[in-house]
Amino acid sequence: MGLNGTAAIVGYAQWPHVRRYTDEKRFTIDQWAELTKQALKDADLSIDQVNGIVCSEIREADMFTPATIVEYLGRPVNFAERVDLGGANPVGMVWRAAAAIELGIADVVICATPGRPIPSNPNRGPVDPRRYFQSSSHKWGSPQAEFEIPFGNLAQNCGYAMIAQRYASEFDYKPEALAKLVVHQRESAALNPLAAFYQKPVTADDVLSSRMIADPLRMLEIVMPVAGGGAVVVASKEIARQCPHDPVWITGFGEHLTMKTPTFAKDLCRSPVGPASQTAFEMADISRKEIDACEIYDCYTITVLLTIEDAGFCEKGEGMEFILDHDLGFAGDFPVNTHGGQLGMGQAGAAGGMTQVIEGACQIMGRAGDRQVESCRNVYVSGTGGIMSEQAALILQGS
Amino acid sequence: MEFEKPLPLQTPAATPFWKGLQDETVRLQQCDGCSHWVFYPRNHCPRCLESSLTWRDVSGEATLYSFTIARQPTAPHFADEVPQLLAIVELKEGVRMTSTLIHVEPEELRVGLPLEPYFDHVSNEVTLLRFTNNSDKTCE
Numbered sequence: 001m002g003l004n005g006t007a008a009i010v011g012y013a014q015w016p017h018v019r020r021y022t023d024e025k026r027f028t029i030d031q032w033a034e035l036t037k038q039a040l041k042d043a044d045l046s047i048d049q050v051n052g053i054v055c056s057e058i059r060e061a062d063m064f065t066p067a068t069i070v071e072y073l074g075r076p077v078n079f080a081e082r083v084d085l086g087g088a089n090p091v092g093m094v095w096r097a098a099a100a101i102e103l104g105i106a107d108v109v110i111c112a113t114p115g116r117p118i119p120s121n122p123n124r125g126p127v128d129p130r131r132y133f134q135s136s137s138h139k140w141g142s143p144q145a146e147f148e149i150p151f152g153n154l155a156q157n158c159g160y161a162m163i164a165q166r167y168a169s170e171f172d173y174k175p176e177a178l179a180k181l182v183v184h185q186r187e188s189a190a191l192n193p194l195a196a197f198y199q200k201p202v203t204a205d206d207v208l209s210s211r212m213i214a215d216p217l218r219m220l221e222i223v224m225p226v227a228g229g230g231a232v233v234v235a236s237k238e239i240a241r242q243c244p245h246d247p248v249w250i251t252g253f254g255e256h257l258t259m260k261t262p263t264f265a266k267d268l269c270r271s272p273v274g275p276a277s278q279t280a281f282e283m284a285d286i287s288r289k290e291i292d293a294c295e296i297y298d299c300y301t302i303t304v305l306l307t308i309e310d311a312g313f314c315e316k317g318e319g320m321e322f323i324l325d326h327d328l329g330f331a332g333d334f335p336v337n338t339h340g341g342q343l344g345m346g347q348a349g350a351a352g353g354m355t356q357v358i359e360g361a362c363q364i365m366g367r368a369g370d371r372q373v374e375s376c377r378n379v380y381v382s383g384t385g386g387i388m389s390e391q392a393a394l395i396l397q398g399s
Numbered sequence: 400m401e402f403e404k405p406l407p408l409q410t411p412a413a414t415p416f417w418k419g420l421q422d423e424t425v426r427l428q429q430c431d432g433c434s435h436w437v438f439y440p441r442n443h444c445p446r447c448l449e450s451s452l453t454w455r456d457v458s459g460e461a462t463l464y465s466f467t468i469a470r471q472p473t474a475p476h477f478a479d480e481v482p483q484l485l486a487i488v489e490l491k492e493g494v495r496m497t498s499t500l501i502h503v504e505p506e507e508l509r510v511g512l513p514l515e516p517y518f519d520h521v522s523n524e525v526t527l528l529r530f531t532n533n534s535d536k537t538c539e
Contacts, residue, residue: 132474145408147439152477153497161467169510215468263487263497
């Protein structure tokens with residue numbers, strides 16, 4: 001079932017993640033084109049070879065997104081997808097690109113996630129106070145508008161905090177383990193010039209004494225919003241063999257969705273990344289032990305903990321011990337988020353999860369420099385959208 | 400800038416629920432096909448897709464499934480509620496709903512805490528179902 005593993009990531013563009021973006025602001029479609037140009041250059045391919053795109057939302061159009069992008073690029077395509085999985089978008093985008101290539105309907109597919117600010121509209125009217133409701137739909141008929149928003153169950157912090165609190169009631173909750181995870185990731189970020197926290201490591205005490213935001217989550221366990229963006233080029237085997245970098249084969253994926261609001265999760269402590277990862281490992285026909293690095297979606301520390309457990313790297317309830325027992329640094333025995341993760345790079349909106357895909361490719365290509373994992377051949381990547389409500393997993397492998 | 404507190408955008412399928420709250424009664428739907436209790440209100444059972452559901456009055460007895468204490472407002476509209484005691488509440492019938500806790504000290508919060516409904520008549524038209532563990536205080 002699934003992919004044969006004959007499509008590969010052959011190049012990428014990763015913009016630096018910066019807290020304050022001071023360069024010229026451009027529209028999302030401009031950013032899409034710039035990322036495309038840079039990623040194609042990295043793969044030594046030309047725009048004339050592109051015949052597929054996978055996008056997510058753009059700020060300039062609510063509908064007809066792929067057509068808007070294709071028109072701007074001036075490049076007709078045979079395959080165009082818009083993925084709507086929040087933070088799981090990049091993982092969802094990459095497997096769709098690989099599937100289209102394996103089906104033979106495209107040869108070179110661009111997956112891009114711009115995440116820089118756009119120009120301020122000089123003609124904008126008064127600010128709609130509902131903008132604070134963010135990803136919670138405030139439209140009439142939306143269950144959130146009727147049953148969530150009136151209680152202030154908004155944004156992400158509180159949902160993840162309630163997952164963590166539930167976990168603490170069922171299993172052993174060790175704040176020091178989650179602090180250790182942050183320390184490891186910030187060590188890797190300190191070596192990554194593209195990270196917002198480049199050269200800024202933290203101690204466990206820093207994490208444990210940072211401000212409580214939503215119990216039990218503290219500030220340093222939560223991603224910081226930044227500007228950034230990234231893109232990957234996915235290509236067929238024939239094209240991949242001509243590209244300068246070692247191809248990063250997409251050999252397995254899985255995706256699983258269960259709900260929108262965690263209140264309606266069957267079991268808050270068992271996340272959809274479990275079934276998604278099981279599918280991915282079976283498709284790639286690879287065991288957990290063969291994985292050299294994990295690039296785990298990390299909007300919060302609790303997300304990483306649940307993913308380590310649910311993806312099957314340890315038993316349910318033993319994740320805290322597992323973190324304490326392992327070195328999660330790039331040179332450790334269980335490397336996690338070797339680029340610093342989003343906790344170390346900062347979260348550039350929907351582009352956040354693309355850092356995990358790009359780092360997986362970067363490690364397999366052997367281009368990670370100071371933070372290179374030794375003989376890195378097999379990488380597990382996860383993506384998380386909503387509040388652990390829509391998740392996806394990828395297996396990336398070298399030749 | 401003024402941030403008026405958002406009220407529920409009520410839908411036809413949930414009318415009996417909202418009317419019940421105004422009368423200080425908790426009502427839930429139960430599936431005629433598989434007996435599954437349903438929340439939020441809708442026209443199909445989320446277990447078997449049966450479209451025949453019956454409204455029943457229930458006690459509103461519940462336990463705390465999970466919670467958090469939001470130390471900074473989740474939106475400016477809720478600044479006056481900080482620290483917000485956000486909760487996932489599990490009713491005796493097994494359904495879960497989002498709510499906020501009232502007349503509860505943050506230190507008392509623990510998963511499994513027994514709760515009772517607190518009918519918060521926020522306007523003439525709208526009653527919100529909050530929960531408390533201290534019914535004495537609710538009579539004040």
